[in-house]
Amino acid sequence: MALLEITNLHVALEDGTEIVKGVDLELNTNEKHAVMGPNGSGKSTFAYALMGHPAYEITEGDITLDGESILELGADERAQRGLFLAFQYPHAIPGVTVTSFLRSAINAKRKAAAGGEDDPVPVKVFRTDLLAAMERLRVPRELAQRYLNDGFSGGEKKRVEILQMAMLTPRIAILDETDSGLDIDALRIVAEGVNTLVGPEMGALVITHYQRILNYVTPDFVHVFVDGRIVASGEGDLAHRLEAEGYEAFMPMIARGESP
Amino acid sequence: MSQSETEVIRDIRADYGYGWHVDDVSTIYKAPKGLSHELVDVIADHKSEPDWMRAFRHQSLDYFLARPMPSWGADLSGIDFDNIHYYLKPTEKQVDKWEDLPAEILDTWDRLGIPEAEKKYLAGVGAQYESEVVYHKLQEDLEKKGVIFLDMDSGLREHEELVREYFATIIPQNDNKFAALNSAVWSGGSFIYVPPGVSIDMPLQAYFRINAENMGQFERTLIIVDEDAYVHYVEGCTAPIYSSDSLHSAVVEIVVKPRGRCRYTTIQNWSNNVYNLVTKRAVAHEDATMEWVDGNLGSKVTMKYPAIWLMGERAHGEVLSIAFAGQGQHQDAGGKVVHVAKNTTSVITSKSISKNGGRGGYRGLLEVAKGATGSKSKVVCDALILDEESRSDTYPYIDVKENDVDLGHEATVSKIGEEQLFYLMSRGLSEAEASAMIVAGFVEPITKELPLEYAVEMNRLIQLQMEGSVG
Numbered sequence: 001m002a003l004l005e006i007t008n009l010h011v012a013l014e015d016g017t018e019i020v021k022g023v024d025l026e027l028n029t030n031e032k033h034a035v036m037g038p039n040g041s042g043k044s045t046f047a048y049a050l051m052g053h054p055a056y057e058i059t060e061g062d063i064t065l066d067g068e069s070i071l072e073l074g075a076d077e078r079a080q081r082g083l084f085l086a087f088q089y090p091h092a093i094p095g096v097t098v099t100s101f102l103r104s105a106i107n108a109k110r111k112a113a114a115g116g117e118d119d120p121v122p123v124k125v126f127r128t129d130l131l132a133a134m135e136r137l138r139v140p141r142e143l144a145q146r147y148l149n150d151g152f153s154g155g156e157k158k159r160v161e162i163l164q165m166a167m168l169t170p171r172i173a174i175l176d177e178t179d180s181g182l183d184i185d186a187l188r189i190v191a192e193g194v195n196t197l198v199g200p201e202m203g204a205l206v207i208t209h210y211q212r213i214l215n216y217v218t219p220d221f222v223h224v225f226v227d228g229r230i231v232a233s234g235e236g237d238l239a240h241r242l243e244a245e246g247y248e249a250f251m252p253m254i255a256r257g258e259s260p
Numbered sequence: 261m262s263q264s265e266t267e268v269i270r271d272i273r274a275d276y277g278y279g280w281h282v283d284d285v286s287t288i289y290k291a292p293k294g295l296s297h298e299l300v301d302v303i304a305d306h307k308s309e310p311d312w313m314r315a316f317r318h319q320s321l322d323y324f325l326a327r328p329m330p331s332w333g334a335d336l337s338g339i340d341f342d343n344i345h346y347y348l349k350p351t352e353k354q355v356d357k358w359e360d361l362p363a364e365i366l367d368t369w370d371r372l373g374i375p376e377a378e379k380k381y382l383a384g385v386g387a388q389y390e391s392e393v394v395y396h397k398l399q400e401d402l403e404k405k406g407v408i409f410l411d412m413d414s415g416l417r418e419h420e421e422l423v424r425e426y427f428a429t430i431i432p433q434n435d436n437k438f439a440a441l442n443s444a445v446w447s448g449g450s451f452i453y454v455p456p457g458v459s460i461d462m463p464l465q466a467y468f469r470i471n472a473e474n475m476g477q478f479e480r481t482l483i484i485v486d487e488d489a490y491v492h493y494v495e496g497c498t499a500p501i502y503s504s505d506s507l508h509s510a511v512v513e514i515v516v517k518p519r520g521r522c523r524y525t526t527i528q529n530w531s532n533n534v535y536n537l538v539t540k541r542a543v544a545h546e547d548a549t550m551e552w553v554d555g556n557l558g559s560k561v562t563m564k565y566p567a568i569w570l571m572g573e574r575a576h577g578e579v580l581s582i583a584f585a586g587q588g589q590h591q592d593a594g595g596k597v598v599h600v601a602k603n604t605t606s607v608i609t610s611k612s613i614s615k616n617g618g619r620g621g622y623r624g625l626l627e628v629a630k631g632a633t634g635s636k637s638k639v640v641c642d643a644l645i646l647d648e649e650s651r652s653d654t655y656p657y658i659d660v661k662e663n664d665v666d667l668g669h670e671a672t673v674s675k676i677g678e679e680q681l682f683y684l685m686s687r688g689l690s691e692a693e694a695s696a697m698i699v700a701g702f703v704e705p706i707t708k709e710l711p712l713e714y715a716v717e718m719n720r721l722i723q724l725q726m727e728g729s730v731g
Contacts, residue, residue, distance in 0.1 A: 074685060079686055079688035096704070101684075
């Protein structure tokens with residue numbers, strides 16, 4: 001049994017439009033999966049649906065974590081069980097500092113782990129962990145006291161997403177287009193963050209439509225995502241074939257309803 | 261109260277942690293309900309007041325009776341002036357040791373955490389229970405420096421000339437209907453005098469507790485900050501939950517002399533059966549600073565617009581107002597600044613939050629008088645509306661009689677977005693925690709101005725207001 005199992009997942013918008021049309025995927029800790037697909041193929045919807053966004057309805061299929069379906073769980077409960085989503089466009093929360101936000105989020109997870117009893121992280125432990133993580137991910141110190149994503153540059157937002165990922169210690173991290181809008185230095189830092197964190201405790205699902213992040217995050221598995229479906233899966237070298245041939249190479253197969 | 265009524269009330273504010281009451285076993289005197297000249301005499305007799313104050317009370321009652329109810333602002337038609345106890349004397353005398361209070365009253369203060377707070381971070385405390393300040397204490401070193409911090413009744417007895425010089429000069433007895441009512445039946449409140457050059461580092465706190473049903477509380481506060489002096493005064497207030505209404509109508513007058521500074525912080529958390537109709541006004545002289553930090557979380561109806569008159573050159577005024585209106589609440593809050601002298605500056609920052617059908621808002625006046633050239637003012641009012649049933653109103657009156665002035669006004673209305681909530685929930689916060697975090701961030705420009713203990717308290721109260729409000 002894989003840690004995260006996605007079976008025949010169908011996702012529709014509130015108006016009934018089907019966006020994700022039957023996806024199967026298994027993911028474990030210590031694995032890096034890349035989901036690559038063109039714009040508008042439904043990748044972000046797929047990511048949101050995994051995290052439990054209320055605007056996306058799962059019309060068919062299942063998502064299990066540790067063998068248990070999480071379809072009925074809200075985003076908060078999914079996070080408490082170890083899912084994490086790094087957003088393509090992280091939202092600003094004016095008036096709430098990165099530090100205070102992180103502490104609240106960690107305490108929410110700890111509370112859930114303690115069966116609903118408050119179990120706040122000791123301030124010293126939190127400080128030490130935060131400073132170490134910021135150092136490792138090269139997040140400027142001053143960001144810690146700024147309001148979460150409020151007036152952040154694109155690169156700052158993404159770094160802070162990775163910082164959150166490091167601090168919240170998820171078991172499965174989904175990164176939705178985390179590479180978009182990043183210069184090469186920021187991209188490298190984000191990739192290093194993913195590489196460091198993936199291990200016995202965490203697996204990652206990197207969603208992207210660029211090849212370039214995969215030059216830094218070497219995926220164990222690549223899935224080609226077109227029109228709401230995974231049309232091809234393979235090992236890391238699939239990414240290179242995709243780069244050479246483009247998504248078009250995979251389109252006719254979809255049209256014919258074949259798998260490669 | 262019938263069982264069903266009890267349940268309904270519990271539903272309205274299950275999160276209100278201060279709604280209990282104790283049996284008043286030690287009550288010394290409780291005036292019968294209703295308002296009359298006889299009642300005014302009873303109060304003046306109990307307090308053995310000088311004749312001028314007695315006459316002032318009688319005249320004020322006449323003004324009150326003659327004035328119509330205000331036809332603007334919140335709906336006040338539910339107030340039944342005949343169904344209110346206007347004076348209740350809970351103990352024989354004021355004490356300066358908590359343990360000297362009757363057990364049930366001490367228990368109330370303990371549950372509110374006041375003796376504990378006094379030990380930790382307060383320079384002085386006044387604790388008003390019903391109509392009288394039952395406990396009062398000022399740190400000795402401040403007393404030696406000439407600081408006066410007394411309840412208003414003791415202030416009148418011990419410093420009659422000083423009180424008489426300023427009393428009702430900032431807010432005349434006929435200023436408005438509720439100021440007239442307070443002037444007629446006032447009891448308790450604080451009298452503070454800070455001598456020239458004395459800076460009080462820790463706050464002085466007054467706490468106002470209503471315990472009885474159908475109670476009216478009418479404290480009267482006068483603060484005089486002399487030249488180059490500083491004081492931070494904090495007030496908190498709570499009451500039990502009853503099915504019938506209580507009335508709280510205070511008058512607060514403040515004088516800040518040249519280069520002095522006064523900060524007045526309110527964390528108002530009355531239960532949802534209290535009408536809170538308060539008049540607060542300060543005058544700031546040359547180079548003086550007056551700051552109102554006004555947090556309104558509780559009450560059924562609040563109408564309160566702390567005012568600052570900038571009388572001396574370069575005087576500075578600030579009003580920071582938070583109004584949180586939940587189910588069945590109407591917070592008509594705001595502030596007023598009048599620029600009278602040249603080169604005066606002011607900032608009004610208002611943050612209003614409404615949820616579960618509550619109605620919040622900002623009502624403010626910014627006036628620049630003829631001659632107040634070089635004045636600068638900035639007004640920012642932001643409203644956060646948490647659901648479709650709730651409402652927020654903004655009434656920013658501006659009256660400028662000079663050209664050479666610099667005024668700015670910004671207003672925003674926002675709602676908590678589904679995407680913002682989802683973002684926070686994807687980090688493990690529940691919907692209520694996520695909403696509370698967004699609200700706490702929204703009011704942060706104001707809470708960051710509070711001493712840590714009060715900022716924590718304010719955030720905790722907001723959290724409580726948010727709990728059970730969603731989902």
